[in-house]
Amino acid sequence: xxxxxxxxxxxxxxxxxxxxxxxxxxxxxxxxxxxxxxxxxxxxxxxxxxxxxxxxxxxxxxxxxxxxxxxxxxxxxxxxxxxxxxxxxxxxxxxxxxxxxxxxxxxxxxxxxxxxxxxxxxxxxxxxxxxxxxxxxxxxxxxxxxxxxxxxxxxxxxxxxxxxxxxxxxxxxxxxxxxxxxxxxxxxxxxxxxxxxxxxxxxxxxxxxxxxxxxxxxxxxxxxxxxxxxxxxxxxxxxxxxxxxxxxxxxxxxxxxxxxxxxxxxxxxxxxxxxxxxxxxxxxxxxxxxxxxxxxxxxxxxxxxxxxxxxxxxxxxxxxxxxxxxxxxxxxxxxxxxxxxxxxxxxxxxxxxxxxxxxxxxxxxxxxxxxxxxxxxxxxxxxxxxxxxxxxxxxxxxxxxxxxxxxxxxxxxxxxxxxxxxxxxxxxxxxxxxxxxxxxxxxxxxxxxxxxxxxxxxxxxxxxxxxxxxxxxxxxxxxxxxxxxxxxxxxxxxxxxxxxxxxxxxxxxxxxxxxxxxxxxxxxxxxxxxxxxxxxxxxxxxxxxxxxxxxxxxxxxxxxxxxxxxxxxxxxxxxxxxxxxxxxxxxxxxxxxxxxxxxxxxxxxxxxxxxxxxxxxxxxxxxxxxxxxxxxxxxxxxxxx
Amino acid sequence: xxxxxxxxxxxxxxxxxxxxxxxxxxxxxxxxxxxxxxxxxxxxxxxxxxxxxxxxxxxxxxxxxxxxxxxxxxxxxxxxxxxxxxxxxxxxxxxxxxxxxxxxxxxxxxxxxxxxxxxxxxxxxxxxxxxxxxxxxxxxxxxxxxxxxxxxxxxxxxxxxxxxxxxxxxx
Ligand SMILES: Cc1cc2nc3c(=O)[nH]c(=O)nc-3n(C[C@H](O)[C@H](O)[C@H](O)COP(=O)(O)OP(=O)(O)OC[C@H]3O[C@@H](n4cnc5c(N)ncnc54)[C@H](O)[C@@H]3O)c2cc1C
Ligand code: SF4
Numbered sequence: 158x159x160x161x162x163x164x165x166x167x168x169x170x171x172x173x174x175x176x177x178x179x180x181x182x183x184x185x186x187x188x189x190x191x192x193x194x195x196x197x198x199x200x201x202x203x204x205x206x207x208x209x210x211x212x213x214x215x216x217x218x219x220x221x222x223x224x225x226x227x228x229x230x231x232x233x234x235x236x237x238x239x240x241x242x243x244x245x246x247x248x249x250x251x252x253x254x255x256x257x258x259x260x261x262x263x264x265x266x267x268x269x270x271x272x273x274x275x276x277x278x279x280x281x282x283x284x285x286x287x288x289x290x291x292x293x294x295x296x297x298x299x300x301x302x303x304x305x306x307x308x309x310x311x312x313x314x315x316x317x318x319x320x321x322x323x324x325x326x327x328x329x330x331x332x333x334x335x336x337x338x339x340x341x342x343x344x345x346x347x348x349x350x351x352x353x354x355x356x357x358x359x360x361x362x363x364x365x366x367x368x369x370x371x372x373x374x375x376x377x378x379x380x381x382x383x384x385x386x387x388x389x390x391x392x393x394x395x396x397x398x399x400x401x402x403x404x405x406x407x408x409x410x411x412x413x414x415x416x417x418x419x420x421x422x423x424x425x426x427x428x429x430x431x432x433x434x435x436x437x438x439x440x441x442x443x444x445x446x447x448x449x450x451x452x453x454x455x456x457x458x459x460x461x462x463x464x465x466x467x468x469x470x471x472x473x474x475x476x477x478x479x480x481x482x483x484x485x486x487x488x489x490x491x492x493x494x495x496x497x498x499x500x501x502x503x504x505x506x507x508x509x510x511x512x513x514x515x516x517x518x519x520x521x522x523x524x525x526x527x528x529x530x531x532x533x534x535x536x537x538x539x540x541x542x543x544x545x546x547x548x549x550x551x552x553x554x555x556x557x558x559x560x561x562x563x564x565x566x567x568x569x570x571x572x573x574x575x576x577x578x579x580x581x582x583x584x585x586x587x588x589x590x591x592x593x594x595x596x597x598x599x600x601x602x603x604x605x606x607x608x609x610x611x612x613x614x615x616x617x618x619x620x621x622x623x624x625x626x627x628x629x630x631x632x633x634x635x636x637x638x639x640x641x642x643x644x645x646x647x648x649x650x651x652x653x654x655x656x657x658x659x660x661x662x663x664x665x666x667x668x669x670x671x672x673x674x675x676x677x678x679x680x681x682x683x684x685x686x687x688x689x690x691x692x693x694x695x696x697x698x699x700x701x702x703x704x705x706x707x708x709x710x711x712x713x714x715x716x717x718x719x720x721x722x723x724x725x726x727x728x729x730x731x732x733x734x735x736x737x738x739x740x741x742x743x744x745x746x747x748x749x750x751x752x753x754x755x756x757x758x759x760x761x762x763x764x765x766x767x768x769x770x771x772x773x774x775x776x777x778x779x780x781x782x783x784x785x786x787x788x789x790x791x792x793x794x795x796x797x798x
Numbered sequence: 799x800x801x802x803x804x805x806x807x808x809x810x811x812x813x814x815x816x817x818x819x820x821x822x823x824x825x826x827x828x829x830x831x832x833x834x835x836x837x838x839x840x841x842x843x844x845x846x847x848x849x850x851x852x853x854x855x856x857x858x859x860x861x862x863x864x865x866x867x868x869x870x871x872x873x874x875x876x877x878x879x880x881x882x883x884x885x886x887x888x889x890x891x892x893x894x895x896x897x898x899x900x901x902x903x904x905x906x907x908x909x910x911x912x913x914x915x916x917x918x919x920x921x922x923x924x925x926x927x928x929x930x931x932x933x934x935x936x937x938x939x940x941x942x943x944x945x946x947x948x949x950x951x952x953x954x955x956x957x958x959x960x961x962x963x964x965x966x967x968x969x
Contacts, residue, residue, distance in 0.1 A: 363945045552933070552949075556948075609816065609818045609959070616931045
């Protein structure tokens with residue numbers, strides 16, 4: 158903790174416990190990811206006192222800590238998603254490299270997530286200060302209006318208790334906080350609408366050269382599905398990374414991007430430099446991560462931050478079923494399991510530890526909710542990859558991971574019989590599928606025996622011509638996909654680990670199979686050579702209608718504490734408040750009853766704004782010192798400087 | 799020129815012939831000495847010196863690039879002892895990674911305990927020649943600037959390695 162950033166006020170466990178016993182805290186928030194950070198920023202801006210517990214250490218809040226992530230990354234030969242982050246047995250995290258093919262009926266416990274099957278899910282999250290946004294890709298899409306009522310419209314999955322219009326104002330707030338680069342003119346499709354005159358904080362990022370080549374080949378391709386024609390058009394993605402501020406933003410007031418965080422302002426947090434390394438880590442901090450929001454919350458002076466504090470139990474008052482306190486385990490060092498156990502009190506409690514960890518904590522506390530739905534309905538996006546070689550050098554391996562994609566299979570009547578999907582064009586080539594570009598060099602040298610000019614030319618042809626489509630397929634709610642806990646699987650602090658039960662429905666598989674079909678048409682139109690192959694030995698392998706496929710997890714865990722219209726059909730209400738426990742909120746993508754074909758973070762961030770507003774209104778009824786709206790605006794505006 | 803400088807110079811030339819990046823490009827990475835040291839530390843001075851002197855004699859007896867490449871393939875890349883070392887030199891330059899030598903090689907020629915797959919250092923990753931070959935920045939370093947990804951890549955061979963027929967005065 159000696160490297161702590163001066164702007165983050167950290168408290169000791171003893172003083173947190175003391176303060177909480179004295180009634181200091183209006184809210185206790187567990188988890189410092191984007192969900193917890195937004196909630197903390199909103200509540201503290203309104204004058205409320207917040208205690209935040211974070212399972213991980215916080216030395217990464219300093220520039221020095223950040224640099225050490227980077228050099229870990231450069232020197233780590235296995236560049237998996239979590240490779241920049243050191244192992245912490247006291248708050249472990251999943252790593253995709255831990256996943257291997259499951260044997261039927263045998264749980265695989267070698268990674269942090271216990272994989273109970275039948276399929277292994279290789280999705281991850283990051284337990285560090287700032288949470289998973291430390292290594293997310295920062296594609297930041299709104300959901301389509303139809304996505305909120307798929308049960309009513311298409312007879313699949315679950316409906317939300319709210320709709321797109323209800324979330325619109327909160328989407329705006331989330332887009333400001335994250336600092337989204339996109340152009341409204343390119344994003345208003347398939348029902349997505351904006352308030353009149355709305356513009357994104359920053360202009361859209363330019364598409365890659367690869368995008369342009371792909372667009373030239375496939376724009377205008379037509380596909381007929383359930384009697385409807387889907388016409389393909391390559392479009393740019395909204396990005397949570399700094400571009401050129403739009404001077405028209407906020408009625409002409411413009412937007413000031415948030416750069417690198419550090420005690421000394423380094424000349425780095427400016428615009429995206431195209432490092433093509435957003436996952437797992439952006440070296441110049443052009444990409445949004447939740448520490449940017451956390452530091453803004455801390456600047457109010459009303460956030461007490463307690464790192465190395467792993468929430469271990471949610472304890473309920475028998476007489477009114479409210480939360481009495483949260484128990485946590487505090488460890489002094491990641492190299493020892495030695496820890497002390499404490500309790501904290503507050504007026505309200507917010508669990509913001511992500512969809513898997515929220516459910517894990519509730520279930521380990523023996524609180525499955527009266528609906529019994531905690532941990533059930535686990536959803537994620539499933540990805541199918543298809544990769545080929547273009548006939549020309551496309552400049553692959555430049556720019557951010559992904560600048561454009563295809564939205565034309567996200568909507569329509571086809572959703573009645575097969576899962577819809579979005580498509581990403583990957584600027585990092587075959588990396589996800591094959592380990593490119595290193596694996597290409599290895600095979601050119603070791604197997605194809607190339608050297609000299611022939612090698613150099615082959616490196617160009619093999620890498621610069623790469624094209625990979627990643628098809629992100631919707632998964633709908635299904636109670637048999639779930640996270641559970643088990644006394645047999647404990648972490649170093651004695652906390653129960655998440656056990657994952659996961660399979661794909663025929664609805665999902667039909668969507669995946671159709672996405673593969675579209676890839677073949679795309680490759681034909683582009684004159685590309687198709688290299689895709691789906692080995693039966695792959696851990697994500699499955700067969701559908703006699704064909705082989707594999708899938709990859711989308712890192713969008715959700716659904717484990719869904720929102721609904723009553724205590725019988727859901728865990729939380731539309732404000733993410735627990736039906737059972739009046740002072741408890743479970744926030745994040747766990748609350749989403751369906752995920753459509755949008756990466757989940759913008760929607761979960763919007764939900765956190767809605768929840769914060771609700772909490773502020775609720776607490777102000779108890780005459781907690783909530784500041785007036787005009788002060789609130791000043792505080793919010795100021796934090797963007 | 800002392801022996802050490804001479805060896806490093808020959809190492810640079812051999813690296814050039816194997817990777818098709820000339821001495822100017824290789825020196826530009828700032829890693830020549832570091833890679834030479836890594837190589838000698840891991841496979842030993844004796845084998846490195848033997849490899850370099852084989853290279854020099856192949857170079858001196860070839861009269862054109864084609865002939866030289868043929869000899870290089872036969873007597874170095876296709877050699878039981880030198881082949882794996884030469885391929886590791888290529889991969890080292892292209893990726894910044896030292897790859898652990900194959901089992902049989904380790905058994906036959908006795909490898910150092912440090913022989914594992916690793917990035918030589920954080921600069922080596924960023925200086926991998928593969929990025930230069932495709933006109934991309936190494937992912938995670940040397941950001942080329944906002945919007946640069948929108949233009950076609952500038953792929954060229956201007957800094958390729960040239961075979962120059964050996965003359966005794968050229969050294
Ligand atoms: C590789 C990758 C790429 C992604 N790309 C995108 C993308 O492009 N677009 C998109 O929209 N989404 C993306 N996501 C998903 C996105 O990162 C998550 O949706 C988002 O970060 C979730 O935020 P959160 O705050 O709810 O949870 P998290 O960010 O996971 O934060 C939870 C926090 O709680 C802490 N915590 C956990 N357990 C405890 C405990 N018991 N006690 C105390 N603290 C605890 C953790 O340490 C962490 O700080 C990606 C995810 C991954 C892994
Ligand atoms: S492309 Fe690079 S600079 Fe841009 S956000 Fe990603 S890692 Fe950061």
